[in-house]
Amino acid sequence: MCRATIYEARNKFSSLVKLAESGEPVELTRHDKPVAVIINWEEYEQKCKKKSFFDFLEKTRAEYADVFDDPDFDGIPIPKDEIMDEAYIKKIDEMWSEE
Secondary structure, eight states: OEEEEHHHHHHSHHHHHHHHHTTOOEEEEETTEEEEEEOOHHHHHHHHOOOOHHHHHHHHHHHTHHHHHOTTOOOOOOOGGGSOOHHHHHHHHHHHHOO
16 A cells, blocks of 8 residues: 655645556555545445445345244244334324324
8 A cells, every 4th residue: 555645645646546546545644644545446336335225135134044944933023012002002193193
């Protein structure tokens, strides 16, 4: 990894960008402390790629396939204090009906 101060980067920006384009990350420093990195576009896209909920769901299903495929698996039990009873439903209805 190439290292440059912000002052140097200001004066050599084009050459540092070319270096990053070639695949070499460039670390920018201020008072000898790293503050930023210049990387090429492909590396940025790979690091910042957001996964959708469906990707997460598919990964989870694959990871726990043995659990989901078990015929005795009846789902994850809901704790009793989280089950919506009539009092809870009534309270929610009252909250939504207030104006």
